[in-house]
Amino acid sequence: MTIERLPGDAGVPEITAAILRDGAAIVDDIVSTDVTDQVLHDLREPFDTVGRTTESDFNGYTTLRVNSILDISRASVGLVAHARMLEILDALLLPHCKDYRIGSCTAIEIHPGETDQLLHRDDTIYPIVLPGLETQVSVMWPLTDFTEENGATRLIPGSHRWMEERLARDDDPVIQAPMSPGSALFYLGSTMHGGGANNSNAPRAGLVNTYALGWLRQEVNQYLTIPRETVASFPERVQRLIGYAGHGDFLGYYPRDKGRVPPADMIGATAFDWTNN
Numbered sequence: 001m002t003i004e005r006l007p008g009d010a011g012v013p014e015i016t017a018a019i020l021r022d023g024a025a026i027v028d029d030i031v032s033t034d035v036t037d038q039v040l041h042d043l044r045e046p047f048d049t050v051g052r053t054t055e056s057d058f059n060g061y062t063t064l065r066v067n068s069i070l071d072i073s074r075a076s077v078g079l080v081a082h083a084r085m086l087e088i089l090d091a092l093l094l095p096h097c098k099d100y101r102i103g104s105c106t107a108i109e110i111h112p113g114e115t116d117q118l119l120h121r122d123d124t125i126y127p128i129v130l131p132g133l134e135t136q137v138s139v140m141w142p143l144t145d146f147t148e149e150n151g152a153t154r155l156i157p158g159s160h161r162w163m164e165e166r167l168a169r170d171d172d173p174v175i176q177a178p179m180s181p182g183s184a185l186f187y188l189g190s191t192m193h194g195g196g197a198n199n200s201n202a203p204r205a206g207l208v209n210t211y212a213l214g215w216l217r218q219e220v221n222q223y224l225t226i227p228r229e230t231v232a233s234f235p236e237r238v239q240r241l242i243g244y245a246g247h248g249d250f251l252g253y254y255p256r257d258k259g260r261v262p263p264a265d266m267i268g269a270t271a272f273d274w275t276n277n
């Protein structure tokens with residue numbers, strides 16, 4: 001079994017069908033490397049200063065990680081809110097919610113000597129499993145070349161169809177997702193995956209963003225990790241993805257009682273006006 005690799009101009013139905021069938025797919029050449037190069041440049045200093053603070057058995061001890069990238073790299077908007085990617089996410093997530101949000105935005109730089117990460121599902125943060133309901137989708141953007149040797153993401157195609165209790169076994173077919181900056185790997189929250197061992201002599205860097213159904217709690221607290229002024233400087237769509245919007249009419253709405261006035265620069269926050277209802 002493998003995962004499909006589609007050209008950047010493939011249709012959204014073709015791409016989403018591949019992701020739903022195999023649990024993951026690579027779409028090649030959908031963003032300019034000017035964007036990925038700028039994001040990698042913006043990440044250098046935080047990688048080097050705070051990248052080791054997230055070391056753990058799960059994250060590894062030879063891997064640098066930085067979270068809430070929207071607070072670090074303005075250029076990352078070009079990946080986090082990439083228009084074509086959003087069309088694909090619309091097709092995957094909107095059947096189950098009115099709108100979806102960022103769960104996390106994590107830059108990961110795997111250094112030489114790192115070993116395979118434990119294969120896992122991202123959606124285990126949500127304590128429910130409903131057949132046919134995907135709670136989140138992840139999008140991995142390589143910022144350097146991903147190769148089999150340097151730790152390209154490992155996945156088990158078809159594992160999204162396993163029962164929840166089923167863990168990876170030694171004889172499961174693990175494949176890797178080699179790709180170059182400009183491409184993106186999409187995988188479902190229920191797909192078994194993990195970072196690979198880096199047996200090369202150079203780091204492998206990527207930005208992985210997760211998107212969760214809008215009625216679920218976000219994995220990383222976006223409100224506390226991205227300063228208000230930074231959020232206000234983003235386009236409305238990005239504000240909404242960060243979480244400054246209600247889900248439908250009643251979940252997370254902004255009550256205008258007690259003379260409350262929503263901040264004018266936070267467009268998403270004003271989505272529903274209870275007093276006019």
Ligand SMILES: O=C(O)CCC(=O)C(=O)O
Nearest residue numbers: 108152153193194195196
């Ligand atoms: O770095 C990768 O390729 C995947 C990382 C991952 O799955 C995770 O840290 O949850």
